[in-house]
Amino acid sequence: MPKTALIVGGGISGCTAALTLSKLGIKCTVYELRDVPATIGGAVNLTPNALRILESLEVEISGCQCDAIEIFSLATGSKIAELGFKGKSGPAKRVERAVLQRGLLEAVERVGVGIIYGAKLVEVTELGGKVDVKFESGSSAAADFLVGCDGIYSAVRMSYVEPERKPIYTGMCTAYAIVQKAGVTSDIHFQQTAVNSSRFGALLTSYTDPEKTRIYLGAVMETTEQCSRDGWKTRGLDREMTAKEVQRRYATCAFACLPELIAKAEDWIFYPVCKLGAGGRWSKGRVILLGDAAHGMPPQGESTGLAIEDPVLLAQVLAHFPDKSLGAIFESYEKTRRPRIDTAYKEAVFRWVNVKDKSWLWQKFEEWLTWMYIWYRADFFEKSMAYDIGKERIIE
Template sequence: MAKSCIIIGGGIAGITAALSLSQIGISCTIYELRATPATIGGAVNLTPNALRLLESLDVELYGCRVDSIEIFSLHTGKKLGELPFRKFGPALRILREELLRALLRALSRKGVVVSYGYKLVAMKDESFEKEVTAVFENGEEIKADFVLGCDGVHSAVRSKYVDPERLPIYTNVAVAYTVVEDYGTKPHFHHTSMNSGRFGSLLTSYVDPDRTKVYLGAVMEVREQNDRQGWKVRGSDRQKTLDEIKRRYRNTAILCVNQLVQRADDFVFYPVYTLRAGGRWSRGRVLLLGDAAHCMPPQGESTRLAIEDGILFARVFETCVEVSVEEALQVYEKTRRPRIDAAYKEAVSRWESVKDKSWLMQKIIEWLMWVILWYKMSHFETSISYDVRKEVLRS
């Protein structure tokens, strides 16, 4: 039975995996490229099943309760429908950096160490040694029974060892987001809303328990490919981005949206990348988890899927005690791929709706929204009620 694990990447996937593995007695150390915990990523929606998984890991969260995601037309101001969570318990809207802090607090209670400023440069996985070695830029070489690559869509573990040919793909879509505290008119939504228009979608949501902060996230088509990691827009770029957002979303039929756009004075700009479907997830004693394995368009799936990855992987290791590490990785892949393939297909189909559209196409979408929501409701409910802890393992 493996006893030690190196995790490359100190984000949500890496920390969740470490928490899950520590519960079954596997010693983990996390190595993160950045010098400090990441703050890029906007707000995420944790569905009822994701919240139950995090509760099982002793993670304490503080965000805004969400009973449903309301959908509005920016053109008419009318409510087009909603995606309700009430049947399965509330969801939670929370800033990604707040979620990361909560995970780090839980990790600290477990005594798991995160080492920052470690850049992976190579991997040595010799089968006869029954160990894998991570080589870092500072010259350190660290051995463990297996390695998890949880370092995102631009994964060094994938590009340097597991699947070098599988490169990130820029989607021609970017997210610009900010948090507004003085938001003027009472918002048109109860907790969270997606506001649909010709020139992209605008997410507006409370992100704190007291509902004093409103997250504003613009998803829009941007052909120019810039800094892949995201940056805070300043100087001439800042004004250019502000002007572009105001062009797309000002003078809508929703007064609150107009005021939020006008009051926002700084944005983080985040180009969206994905990976092609499929691909290789493991090699020898090295496995990819989260976006490093299956980054897909961000339609509310990625965070929950990353959490599920770590919990399922720990369950495989806890159950498959009589097999080798390599065989356990294969059990994980065979069990996990069907769910990921289905989620990827759904995310891609929804992603096209965020790109620029003609006036007529936007009207057609709005007219048919109730039909679209009715058609997708069964899949939606199945997705938010799914419990990865009950998944049947496939050997």
């Protein structure tokens, strides 16, 4: 069993890796690019399986329980379908990413793993049974192995594991904002979380807290020109243009609350949605990639859960084969993990193609098709939600 690990990236998979690996007695240190924990980020869906893992790791997260995602037609106001989480798997939860990040960081602090902020990884090398990393500041660190949890723009992947595997822009952007429910006078048409489907993309609306005081708006929009990556928080004119674009696409609709919510949203955050190509390499030598660094895909309601599952499985494989080489452990991890990731990837890419702008007739056809698709895939969704990584059979 390796004794020390460097974890690059203190986001969702990085913090989870710190928790699962330190439970095995591996001494971990997390290196995070940002100077302080990120406070931006919209609301993410935590699937029942992800919630069970967080509970087992004693990570407390406050959010809005989600028994079902309601799907509405923006044009007619009719409810097209409902994707329920009421089966064997139990409810999901919609949480603000910053709340999830905070919960994970508190748990990491409790187990005594150190996080070094302002550490931008720039170089990875291997020498004498150790892996060495260099940071932009000039400092360096070494350990038995390195876990790259540095997201879709992973420097670990692009500087070492597979430099040619670069993020691909999907042609879609997301703009999101949070609105305080107090002061909204129109009736809210959804119970917990809804997708409001239109010819010009989809608007996700959801409460994000147990008391239902905060409403998240997430607008998906086809945009041929890729917005800048550092436009996470758009400035000045950009922000105004984003607000106008959201208005243009979604404010004329069958629901009175949507124009009001859109008008009350002050701070739109705009970001390009990227993915990695299918497949790809996940490890090289003493280095392994987890989360978006390995399998970045457009958000499809399960992406955060997948980033939480990865480090749990890695720890299970390490515990299962304490005497095997790192190469054999990484190979076993990958063989065990690939099928679930490949399925989720195909589903995510398929769903994103369908939110692109379309004709009035095609939208009508799709609305009609949606309930059939959800009915047909109900068993698949239920199985995916009820999936328990702890019961995964490890393939040698």
